[in-house]
Amino acid sequence: MRGKRTDMANAQCGIARSLQAVGDWWSLLIVREAFKGLRRFSEFQKSLGLAKNILSVRLRKLVEEGIFTIEPDPDSALSHLYLLTPKGYELSVVLVALWQWGEEHCFEPGELNYAVVDSLNRQPLQKLQLAARDGRSLGPQQFRIEARDR
Template identity: 85%
Template sequence: MKGKRTDMGGAQCGIARSLQAVGDWWSLLIVREAFKGRRRFSEFQKSLGLAKNILSVRLRKLVEEGILTVEPDPDSALSRLYLLTPKGRQLCVILVALWQWGEEHCFAPGELDYDIVDSLHGQPLQKLELVAGDGRPLNPQQFRIEARGR
């Protein structure tokens, strides 16, 4: 039996609240497709092969969360455009981090046919890393989550 998801919108954790907004894997794939230039419902549906009812629900949620915005399609009175907002564009760091993690841990050497490259020079992106305020690279043992002084 499938239960209702727990509402994490009030959680005191940035990860939990982020997952509340985009925690569904289809939603992140929709955002990925938006970064690739997809803007119409039909483009998302064709590229993802997602059932129309599920796509509709996910797009509505992304709009409600302010990740996408909806605008009239100048080329068709029957169509709307789904565009990334500034909030949505900031998800590029999350998508690149997931890509790089997946590239390292989910593919055999030489299996992946694509790279994420810099648009200006066509060079692969540097691996993302955690960096302290003073520029030192950090590993997981070198940071912690602390309560803010209130």
């Protein structure tokens, strides 16, 4: 039995508030599909195999959060398009980070048949790296989360 989801809208944590906005893994997969060029409800539904009621709820939440906008479909008076907003496009870094982590830790060598590539030259992207403001590369134990001075 599922309990009620905790509201993280006022949490003092960027991760918690981000998850509040994005919602769940289906939402990130919907955003992934938008980066692949999908824009119609039917396209998301067919590609993800997600039940229509669940897809509808997730898309509504993504629109409410300003990740997608809805526009009329010029090809059909009965449907509309879901388009990424600038806020939605900024999730590209999150998606690439998750992809690269999954590529490294969730597949056997040679198992993954897809890659995230540069649109211009079709070469795989360089691995994302944390960087300090002065440009130094930071490893996973070279940063921390702490309270800001106010």
